[in-house]
Amino acid sequence: MSVELVAYIAFFLTMALTYAVMCLGLNVQWGQTGLFNVGVAGFVAIGAYVSALLTTPDAPDRFGGFGLPILVGWLGAALATGLASFLVGWLTIRLRADYLAIATFGVAVTVQLVALNLQSVTGGPFGIGFIPRPFTNLAGDPLAFSLLNLGVLIVVVVLLYLALEHLLRSPWGRVLRAIREDETAALALGKNATRFRLQAFAIGGAIMGLAGAAQAHFVGFIAPDNYVPLLTFQVWAMLIVGGSGNNRGAILGAILVWAIWAASAGAIASLFPPEQQARAAALRIVLIGVGLCAILLLRPRGILGEERVVSRHLARLRPTRRAASKPTLPES
Amino acid sequence: MNPQLIMDGLIAGAMIGLGAIGITLTYSILRFANFAHGEMISWGAYLALATSGLLGSLSGALLKPIGPFSFGWSLPLAVFAAVALTAALALFVDALLFGPLRKRRSAIIIMVMASFGASLALRSLLEFIFTSKPVYFSKALQIALPLGGGLRATPDQLLSLTIAALLVVAVHILLTHTAIGRSMRAVSENLQLAGVAGIDVRKVIRTVWVLGAGLACIAGVMAGLLVQIRPYMGFDLLLPLFAAAILGGIGSVPGAMLAGLIVGLAEALGVQLIGAEWRAAVAFMILVFVLLLRPQGLFGRAE
Numbered sequence: 001m002s003v004e005l006v007a008y009i010a011f012f013l014t015m016a017l018t019y020a021v022m023c024l025g026l027n028v029q030w031g032q033t034g035l036f037n038v039g040v041a042g043f044v045a046i047g048a049y050v051s052a053l054l055t056t057p058d059a060p061d062r063f064g065g066f067g068l069p070i071l072v073g074w075l076g077a078a079l080a081t082g083l084a085s086f087l088v089g090w091l092t093i094r095l096r097a098d099y100l101a102i103a104t105f106g107v108a109v110t111v112q113l114v115a116l117n118l119q120s121v122t123g124g125p126f127g128i129g130f131i132p133r134p135f136t137n138l139a140g141d142p143l144a145f146s147l148l149n150l151g152v153l154i155v156v157v158v159l160l161y162l163a164l165e166h167l168l169r170s171p172w173g174r175v176l177r178a179i180r181e182d183e184t185a186a187l188a189l190g191k192n193a194t195r196f197r198l199q200a201f202a203i204g205g206a207i208m209g210l211a212g213a214a215q216a217h218f219v220g221f222i223a224p225d226n227y228v229p230l231l232t233f234q235v236w237a238m239l240i241v242g243g244s245g246n247n248r249g250a251i252l253g254a255i256l257v258w259a260i261w262a263a264s265a266g267a268i269a270s271l272f273p274p275e276q277q278a279r280a281a282a283l284r285i286v287l288i289g290v291g292l293c294a295i296l297l298l299r300p301r302g303i304l305g306e307e308r309v310v311s312r313h314l315a316r317l318r319p320t321r322r323a324a325s326k327p328t329l330p331e332s
Numbered sequence: 333m334n335p336q337l338i339m340d341g342l343i344a345g346a347m348i349g350l351g352a353i354g355i356t357l358t359y360s361i362l363r364f365a366n367f368a369h370g371e372m373i374s375w376g377a378y379l380a381l382a383t384s385g386l387l388g389s390l391s392g393a394l395l396k397p398i399g400p401f402s403f404g405w406s407l408p409l410a411v412f413a414a415v416a417l418t419a420a421l422a423l424f425v426d427a428l429l430f431g432p433l434r435k436r437r438s439a440i441i442i443m444v445m446a447s448f449g450a451s452l453a454l455r456s457l458l459e460f461i462f463t464s465k466p467v468y469f470s471k472a473l474q475i476a477l478p479l480g481g482g483l484r485a486t487p488d489q490l491l492s493l494t495i496a497a498l499l500v501v502a503v504h505i506l507l508t509h510t511a512i513g514r515s516m517r518a519v520s521e522n523l524q525l526a527g528v529a530g531i532d533v534r535k536v537i538r539t540v541w542v543l544g545a546g547l548a549c550i551a552g553v554m555a556g557l558l559v560q561i562r563p564y565m566g567f568d569l570l571l572p573l574f575a576a577a578i579l580g581g582i583g584s585v586p587g588a589m590l591a592g593l594i595v596g597l598a599e600a601l602g603v604q605l606i607g608a609e610w611r612a613a614v615a616f617m618i619l620v621f622v623l624l625l626r627p628q629g630l631f632g633r634a635e
């Protein structure tokens with residue numbers, strides 16, 4: 001395999017994994033808790049901009065550029081986005097279920113507007129450049145550079161995955177599911193549904209912010225155009241395709257949908273004449289929209305689907321129950 | 333302060349109000365926030381544009397401006413066809429997407445997500461067919477007439493305001509004084525009970541789509557006539573629509589219209605005070621304040 005191909009695959013996977021992180025965040029909100037966030041792009045943008053402001057070198061024409069280490073930027077991004085999610089959740093989660101959807105939609109529109117217009121902080125339509133990339137000292141060797149970047153994101157995704165799986169199986173995760181499945185029953189058991197939902201929404205938001213920061217540092221440049229509603233939509237498609245409620249599904253869906261997306265971009269570039277490419281791109285979005293609706297109708301569980309039983313206490317009971325109901329089947 | 337902002341606000345508000353009526357009806361009767369409603373506005377405008385162009389190519393006399401207005405008879409005729417086509421589109425989406433989900437008793441939030449997907453597909457389809465270049469019903473420039481008190485308005489604007497006012501009164505009478513209106517209110521109170529009491533729930537649902545899509549189409553034509561037609565015109569109105577529906581109180585038609593006017597006026601004021609680039613944030617601020625202070629809206633009931 002040639003060096004270019006390996007470098008390209010590493011680049012592709014790194015990009016896909018930044019989407020996987022967004023998907024994992026959305027999975028905490030939607031998959032585990034049933035909170036509908038229509039403003040994923042807005043929360044990702046908050047993370048990207050916060051981290052960019054914290055880590056870029058001082059810029060004379062705008063606020064900030066504090067030149068802090070990348071790690072500080074990422075943590076700051078997660079904190080700031082978590083806080084923003086907490087505020088939005090605090091405002092709406094106690095109200096009707098879809099008020100949260102409308103409010104998050106408003107957040108996305110407003111964040112986009114701020115990124116575009118508040119030139120003294122966000123750089124306006126041109127965005128922020130010169131965002132430090134990890135391992136810049138190795139930029140001369142594209143292969144090592146891209147593989148190391150991929151390594152960083154693999155570590156982030158694996159750590160997040162392990163932490164979220166632990167949370168999912170913890171008493172906290174089981175309460176979230178209980179609230180999602182039957183709120184009245186959970187309330188009767190003395191669980192404060194609003195508080196648990198709020199915590200899940202803030203944690204999911206923080207993960208999205210982290211994803212935004214990671215993506216910004218990987219690409220090295222951000223602009224308001226990166227955070228349009230289409231991004232929200234792609235992340236949703238990834239989670240639904242992979243299987244909402246399942247963390248492995250979220251990662252698989254991200255890689256799969258990103259592969260389809262990248263491949264279709266290549267197909268459009270080679271099949272259509274330049275003057276028709278904008279139209280063909282619109283058609284591509286139509287197909288993704290129809291595809292999402294079709295999955296909702298035909299296979300709402302997605303590819304992997306949700307694990308029904310996550311409690312290790314129940315897992316001990318399960319084999320006996322299965323043996324009792326279907327005595328002819330051998331135990332798996 | 334410039335009194336003209338009142339006129340700008342009223343006109344934007346009338347469009348927002350007409351759209352918000354559809355949102356508030358689907359919300360109270362079908363019980364989900366329909367993110368695809370903005371697309372009915374855009375599709376309505378494009379359908380009217382296409383029909384009007386077709387009529388104009390059949391007979392040039394239809395393009396001759398009527399009296400003081402900027403458009404010929406082709407447009408009013410096209411509006412009737414476009415309302416019917418937009419309603420058909422809404423019924424088609426319902427039959428294909430929302431109907432099966434309803435039958436499966438899907439969670440509300442799945443319906444919201446499906447509407448989000450439908451919105452993206454419908455909008456991009458418009459962009460595919462008509463490209464994203466803005467288009468206009470008429471290129472003619474209109475002279476604004478002085479109305480006194482420093483207010484000026486073009487004949488098109490005055491006509492649009494009058495039509496919006498008449499439509500709101502008509503929908504309000506339909507809901508309060510006719511059999512189908514009573515059925516609609518019954519279904520919005522309690523769907524199961526209404527079904528048991530012999531109300532044809534499917535007919536009510538059809539009426540909601542037809543009414544919502546029809547009003548959205550007219551709002552789209554107004555926006556096309558007074559501003560311009562773009563594939564994103566409806567999507568950009570979505571946040572003001574939701575803000576107006578919630579501010580007015582979910583389920584209240586007069587509330588949606590009044591709140592639409594409030595949102596429109598607030599936007600005009602915001603444009604004057606802060607700058608046109610922040611227009612879209614005004615609706616969000618209103619939304620935040622309503623959710624903080626009075627989540628049931630002006631005319632809604634607390635749950």
